[in-house]
Amino acid sequence: MRQNNSIRVMAAASLLAAGLATHPALAARGADGDVRILFWQAVSNLNPYLSGGSKDVYAASIVLEPLAGFNEQGKVFPRLAAEVPTVQNGGIARDMTSITWKLKPGLTWSDGGDVTADDVVFTWKYCMAPGGGCAQAAKFDGVKSVEAIDRLTVKVSFAAPKPYPYSAFVGQLSPIIQQSQFKDCLGEKAPQCTEANFKPHGTGPFMVRDFKANDAVLFDANPRYRDPDKPNFASVTLKGGGDAMSAARAVLETGEYDFAWNTVVEPEISDAMLKAGKGTLTSAFSSTVERIHLNPYAVDAALGPKRSTKEAGPHPILSDPKVRRALALAIDRDTIVQAGYGTAGQPTCNIVPAPDIFASDAKIWCGNQDLASANALLDEAGWKQGSDGVREKDGRKLSLLFLTTTNSVRQGTQVLVKDMWSQIGVQTELRNVSASVFFGGDPASPDTYQKFYADAEMYASGFESTDPEKFMAGFTCDKIPNPANNWQGENISRYCNPAYDKMLTELRQTPGIDRRAALVRTLNDMIVNDGLVIPLVNRGEPSAISNQLKGAKLNPWDSQLWNIADWSRSK
Structure with missing residues (x-):
């Protein structure tokens, strides 16, 4: 078993440094030591607004959180929000032109600052700032304004009725960032804010201790995380590099790591690795x-x-x-x-x-x-x-x-x-x-x-959502990467069809799953027929998981590390 005495000592030291081990109410937090994660696609940034790559978005999800996320069934659930707004609870306007979110009271950033509606408003302004080349701009398509109603309430208004409003600030592609940390990083300055982009303050279960681009990221349990009993691990070591085969082997054969993401390897190779009996290989099928x-x-x-x-x-x-x-x-x-x-x-x-x-x-x-x-x-x-x-x-x-x-x-x-x-x-x-x-x-x-x-x-x-609207928005003419948007556009194929753009506008305004699905199928056919x-x-998005790691539920609709606060090690 890899968790030897030296690792236990390091974990205890990490807890003491964070001020956790001395608090009796927090005795469970960090008790399982260090969890080791391997991304063979090494992390290069912890700001999802500057990189749409899954490796960066997933790593950032350990620290940064949205108002709401998607669980493994694709259902929306609250994260920083007190509840998910609906028409029934009054959170979504009956004419579908706005959605109002209420933050959970008492939320704090990992540096001790209060989380407020102003941070949510700022996140929108950050992504929309001219010259910034926001990689997640499509998340805010159709958003007319974001305003703080009070300290814990934020209203997102749309330019036209939006039948599916769970896009902006929902899912790990559009988490909330701290205004005080990023206030001088708007527009063209965004990529230059290395400290903020590599070590963002967050609300998640862990915070960044050390970041080495394209190598490794070290995290410690966030002492200000809202659940006093979580996370179960004191620290996270997220190592990058190598290849999919070596990543799978590090979990399934050698047992050096607890979790390896994106372990796409040939079937005959993975079958041989599984015979070692140290872990499992699981795939989550969705839209990939x-x-x-x-x-x-x-x-x-x-x-x-x-x-x-x-x-x-x-x-x-x-x-x-x-x-x-x-x-x-x-x-x-x-x-x-x-x-x-x-x-x-x-x-x-x-x-x-x-x-x-x-x-x-x-x-x-x-x-x-x-x-x-x-x-x-x-x-x-x-x-x-x-x-x-x-x-x-x-x-x-x-x-x-x-x-x-x-x-x-x-x-x-x-x-x-x-x-x-x-x-x-x-x-x-x-x-x-x-x-x-x-x-x-x-x-x-x-x-x-x-x-x-x-x-x-x-x-x-x-x-990452069960509704493809945001994804389809990534194929419009204005999303093509170019020097003017710092090459951050989502339309990698450079597909540009005015008829497509017009139908996407119709999708944004169309309620009802059957009508929306018919439009999405037509949009899909336009893209594929163009060639x-x-x-x-x-x-399937495969991951290798150690038999000793418990609670790691693969999620095809959000970050694969979406519930890392619940992970634990079997005793």
Whole structure:
């Protein structure tokens, strides 16, 4: 058992330093020592408004909290709020133009300051500040104003009736940040506030002790956490680096860690690890889709700052919808799932695969590999077979740079897709970069998924709510990453369709689950039929959990660390 005497001594020291062990009412807090978590995609930021990557959002959720969150069933439950507003309890206006939240009384930040409605108002202003490039701007779509009614009451008003108002300040993508800590970090100054971004004051069960970007984050139990008996652990060690295979092994075989997130490994490898009997591998299925994005804009390095933007002009190959459709038809999703995911993956042609009512059944054309149709489309588009088997047109080869993160399953999928595309005359160069860089959101890095300095790139994402409205808002024209928004836009595919934007506005104003679901299915079909996004796999979000760790409930709709305050170690 890893929790030896030295660790117990360190845990006790941590408790004493936090002023917890001497208080009899707090005797249970921290009794289980240190919990060790492994994210092979290392954390690069603890401010979700500057990075939409799951690794950063999940790590931040240990410290920062929203007004309400989503539990493992996808139901909204209060966090900092006293209750979830509804029409019935008077929290939601009957005309659906506003929602009013009441904070729990007596909440304090980890530095001792009071949590007030002003902090909620400031969080909105922070995200909306010009030049800030807020990564979660879609969370506040349709919000007209946020105002403090009194010290513990905040009213969110919408520009038009909002039938599903649980977006702003709900879920770990839009937690509340402390006004006094971030007040000088608005707009273009946001990325420069390193101390605040790396060590935010929070209301969660833990607070940051030490932060090393792209390496490790150390947390201590928050002595001001509102539940005097929690958390059960005195500290958290969140280590980053390595790969999915080594992360899974560190829990399932060696027992060095208690929890490892995103352990996507080939089925035969995970089966062998599980035989050690030290842990389990569990997947939470929801809306996460592994997909390929095709860039509609030119990406030649000679274009300088215009690269991968509308100003660069159309992509010389991928701006043709026939080429995009051919690339999608050439892919055998069943083979990809069998080779890389096993029971942790399901083939899909939808960008919204769940909940079931929102999943379109109209994507019959891409359900099966169809090389004949793919080749015919490229013939129609004027791409002729060359002597080397690679198609050519106007002196240009049909050659693509395909980028993804360094991960054995993703790289294996790359190899499979390269072979499938070669069967229709496409030449593919494969490249991978560290996930901590790819998802890091650093506006100075050329290798982020937002910059998209490649012809094609692959990654997975989904939405944390059971209603896809916010997710669908990430495909509107104004969400395209570019230098003006510090490359923080959510529309990675650069999809821009005025008809789509108009229908999204209709979705925002439409009540009733059946009517909303019909609109979401149509929006999904618009995206997939356009071809800039090629869905591949509805991916379960797998995590490796030690048999000694209790209470870790995987949550497909929110942070995987959403209930870390309840985690404990078996005695």
